Amino acid sequence: MAGMSDKQLRARVRLFGDLLGKVLQEQAGSEVLEAVETLRRGYISLRKSNNGRKRQQLTRLIEALDAETAVHVVRAFSLYFSLVNIAEEAFQHRERRRQVRTGGPLWTGSFDRVLREYYSQGIEPAQVQKVLDRLVYSPVFTAHPTEAKRRTVMENLRRAFVISEQLNDPRLGKEERLNITRQLEAEIQILWKTDEVRTQKPQVRDEIKNGLFYFRESLFDAVPEVYRNMEKAIRRTYGPDSGIKVPDFLQFGSWIGGDRDGNPNVKPETTAMAVRLHQREILREYLRLVTELSHVLTQSRLLCEPNEAFLEGLARDEQEHPAFGTKSDRFLYEPYRRKLYIMRFRLYQNLHNVEARMEDPEAPVSEHAYPSEREFIADLNQIHDSLRSHGDEVVANAQLKDVIHLAKTFGFYLMHLDVRQESTRHSKAVADLLSKQMQPVDYASLSESERLELLADLVSRENRLPLPESIAEETTETLEVFRVMAQMREEVSPDAFGTYVISMTHAASHVLEVMFLASLAGLAGRTEEGWFCNLRISPLFETIEDLEHIEPVMRNLLSIPGYRELLKASGELQEVMLGYSDSCKDGGILASAWNLYQAQQQVTALAGEFGVECRLFHGRGGTVGRGGGPTHEAILAQPAGTVHGQIKFTEQGEVLSNKYSNSETAVYELTMGVTGLFKASRCIIEPPKPDAPEYHQVMQELSRAGEDAFRDLTDRTEGFLDYFYEVSPVSEIGLLKIGSRPSHRSKQDRSKDSIRAIPWVFGWAQSRHTLPAWFGIGTALGNWLGNDPERMRQLRHMYQEWPFFRALLSNSQMSLFKADMGIAGEYLDLAQHPESARSIYERIRGEYDRTLKRVLSVAELKELLGETPTLQLSLSRRNPYLDPLNHIQITMLKRYRNEALSEEEREAWLDPLLRSINAIATGMRNTG
Structure with missing residues (x-):
């Protein structure tokens, strides 16, 4: 079956490739198509067998491309990758649906598989229920700039995904299939004519x-389906009466x-704008x-009787919100529709309020709006309970229940906005405030305990504390x-x-500084009634040294009685x-992973x-070098x-x-994330098995x-x-208009401390x-192993038995696979000091070979x-499609960095380079 499935995937990829070729022929011309095809076929053949003459021919072809043709060639490969990504995503979705249809156990990480494991283990x-009641799965979206695709392009790709899925319908006739293929071609043509590179650097509002x-x-759409799938899996495994x-x-x-650390573009008003945009x-x-x-719940009161609580609520609504409709007798015998129209009227008032406040923060607000999400959820629950009271439980648990799940998940805020700032900003603010009191305090000179x-x-x-007049x-x-x-x-x-x-x-004082500053805004402190705290603080530990401390x-921090009261x-x-x-x-990677553990x-x-x-x-990035990797395995590790x-955990960029x-x-x-959390939280109901001390x-x-x-090299x-x-385009990445935050903490500083982690990883990728x-x-494994077969047995046992070690080496395999030391060596042509660069490259290549050998042996x-x-x-x-892009990039970097060329000539090569x-x-x- 796997062979057949892969055949279907290859057929879909081939269709996308053929349609893209047709678009290229018609829109870019035969010269571009011929260049793309020559490079594609040429590098595929080089992957199969190295041919020096063929390699030189391809290099000459790349070097002969003018800037405009180079742009078209790069865009063609880029669009091809986007279409392959769609094909793979759709294929994996179809495979999962096929498993569901067969009725047997589902894939590892499905609700079905995890609950069956629980059930079989008694x-x-x-x-x-005890584990479920404690679950909170919280992805946090960040604007860290590793997503190079524009939102417009993502919307176009979504349409292509939906259209291509229609081709899987076995009932399609020849004409229908041809019509869908034409629609798909039209979408690819639109994508070709849509610029995938931003012409302007995004503002924070764009990122929101x-x-x-x-x-x-x-x-x-996805959130209610996740809840429905879990409910189905519970019924299937534990029975409908569990x-x-x-x-x-x-x-x-x-x-x-909310993240203002290192981003001068995030102001207080930006944070207010973000929250209001979320609400809107x-x-x-x-x-x-x-x-x-309101078009679904059309039950007539002549045919069923809502419960008393619902009718009382409806009567109260009619009295308090008489302006909800132009006719007071609207839906007089359809009570649920009447209720929903009042609810819609009130939501419109909420929407009007937030839109008015976005224009004028002092704008008056409507008294008919919902005061909070609690009242909205209460109204939904009232309808749900009433429907169940007259035998319409199936109706209550359909579309209405999905809306209740959404309301409980998103409230009126959509997502919880985190605020982030660097500790020294708070220390300086506290020092400034205290130095200007009636009895000044030199805060900077105080010890940590003071x-x-x-x-x-x-x-x-x-x-x-009173605020000074001048700060x-x-x-x-x-x-x-x-x-x-x-x-x-x-x-x-x-x-x-x-x-x-x-x-x-x-230091602990860094947390108390924030609590003190928050108290000045009335977010925390103590009154006659006692302690109150409307702020949760999350200290972030980042460097190896911080993790050790x-x-x-x-x-x-936890030893301070006042802080404990605020926490309570x-x-x-x-x-x-x-x-x-x-x-x-x-x-x-090793020190980071182990210190984090x-x-x-x-x-x-x-x-x-x-x-x-x-x-x-968990402040995870996309790549393994920034904590990335499959979420299910990461949680179990x-x-x-x-x-x-x-x-x-953070979710960002690509x-x-x-x-x-x-x-x-x-x-x-x-689902994969939630089931990982569900399995990792088993310690709630039984003592966890501790790690072996020798591990x-x-x-x-x-x-x-x-x-x-690592330190010896870096x-x-x-x-x-x-x-x-x-030998990487890291400086040019800063010119790519993909994020509002600067790529370096200090513009002129080339130190490892100055460059941010994202361009660091992005450049190496x-x-x-x-x-x-x-x-x-590789060095660490080799040093520890020596030539001791017993030690190798121990490492293999660790790989099989310890999820942390297995995830570490599995993720490293993915990165080793994506690396290509042959292509990395080609970038040495860009080095200004060739001998030094060659020496460093050989060290990196040697470590790559050691790591590859040792990881494969242990696994x-x-x-x-x-x-x-x-x-x-x-x-x-x-890989064969990445090869020409890397070679084009090297050529473009040489030209863009060639100071012998005029600025106008150099600038011509920047577009294809970016x-x-x-x-x-x-x-x-995954890049950053």
Whole structure:
């Protein structure tokens, strides 16, 4: 069957290729099509057998391309990758549906498979319910610039996906099939004529709207389907009378418009705009859904009797909102329609309010609007209960129940906006405020213990500290953020915000500083009635050093009585954020992964010691070098006993479009994440099996050796940073208009500290090194193994038995597969110091070969990704199409960087160069 399935996929890819070829012929001309085909066929043949003469011919062809033709060739390959991505996504969706139709056990990570495992192991319904009641699965959308596709292009691709799916209908006649194929060709032609590269750098408002795209296009459909699928799986496994109720465990967050760390474009008013745009989006969706329901729930009171609670509520609504319709007797005998029209009228008032406030923050608001999502949900539940009361349970649990799930998931806020700022901004603001009091305090000179004592006292005072008349502009802006948070909580929803994330948290005082500044805006503190806290703070630990200090910092914090009172007032939940990106850039993949693992154990144990619930917030990126990899496996790879039903993690860039552009894929991805969380949270109902102590000892030694190898290359090798900047397009990535945030902390600084983790990973991926995801693993494994067969047996046992170690090596396999040392070597032509560059390259290549050999040996595989043949096949298909793009990119980089050319000549090559970055990113799928 697999062979047949792959045949279908290949047929679909071939169809897309043929249609693209036809569009190229008609729209770009035979010269472009011929160049594309020659490069395509040529590099496919070179992958099969190396031919020096053929390689030279292809190089000469690339070098002969003028700038305009080069643009067309790059765009053709880029569009091809986008179409292949659609074909693969659709194929995987069809395969899952086929499994559902056969009626047997479903794929690993399906609700069906996980619940069957629970049932077969004797887990009772009450225990299942206990785990379900604790579940919170929270993806947080961020604007980190690794998504090179424009929203317009994503919308076009979605249409192509939907049209191509129609071709799977076996009932289609020849004419119908031809008509659908023509529609598909038209979409490809539109895509060809749509510029995939932004002409202007996106503003933060654009990034917010990009985030909203995924809700409108897929998540509003996907979320209720996830709940329905879980309910079906429970009925199928535990029976219809199990009594298990599915709670609303999905929550979505965002950093877009709230993350001001390093982004000077995010102002307090930007944060207010983000929250209002979120509210507008979800209100529009509720209006659409309530209107649909009013055409569905048409029951007549002459044929059924609503319950008393519903009728009383309806009568109250009619009295309080008489202006809902032009006719007072509208739907007089159709009570549910009457109720829904009143609800629609009230939602319109909410929408009018938010749109008015977007124009004028002081605009008056309608008294007929819902005061909060609670009243809206109550109205929906009232209809649901009434329908059930007269035997319409099937109706109540259909479309209406989907809307209830949406309302409980999204409220009136759509997603919880996190606010992030760097710790020194708060320290400076506190120092500024305290230096201008009647009795000035030199805050900067205080020790950590003195700072904690002072801040705890200031937060606990019933009278707030008076604000000085003259404070620094930065201090004013910092305080304004908290004022906006207080205002938006009142205007939009108490749940409009998630957590306040403090990046570069080095001390407990960094958390108390934020609590003190928040108290000045009335978000936290103490009154005559007692403590209150409407702010959750998430300290972020990023570097290797920060992760090593996480235990003493958090112990100091949780030992402060005042802070514990504030924590209790906010729900006894302490969130801690862990940064994958900076720790990996700092000390390499092994040290990063192992320090993160240990940090999770330390924080969880500490929270248990203080009787506090702990939620870990994982700052994952798209690539392995930034904590990426399959979500299901990543959650299962967390330390045993550290996942207590809740998990929160960042989703960004190309990961967002890969997971959430199509509702069919979004359902799968959300399901895989939730089932991973469900399995990892089994410690709620039974003690977890602890890791073998010897595993920890081995990892400690591997981590040390891996970090030393990584630092030896990146920190102690002369010319290494020059190598990175010269043999990758990292400087040019900064010219690509894909994000509002600068790529470097300091424009002129070439240090490893200055470059952000995203362009660091992005640059290495483009030049096919993928170094951050694997460098140091080969040396570490080799050093530890020596020639001891017993040690090899132990590592193999660890790979089979320990999810953390297995995920680490599995993810490294994916990155090793995406690397290509042959192509990476071609980028040496760009080096200004060839001998030094060659020496560094040979070191990287040597480590690549060592890592490849050792990883395959430990995993007992003959080739990379041998355990995931579908992924292996997908990546293998892409390589011959990536090869010409890399060679075009090298040629364009040479010309763009050639200072002997005039500026006008150099600029001519920038367009195809930037498009090559886009195209390679699309082909590799995860870049940053």
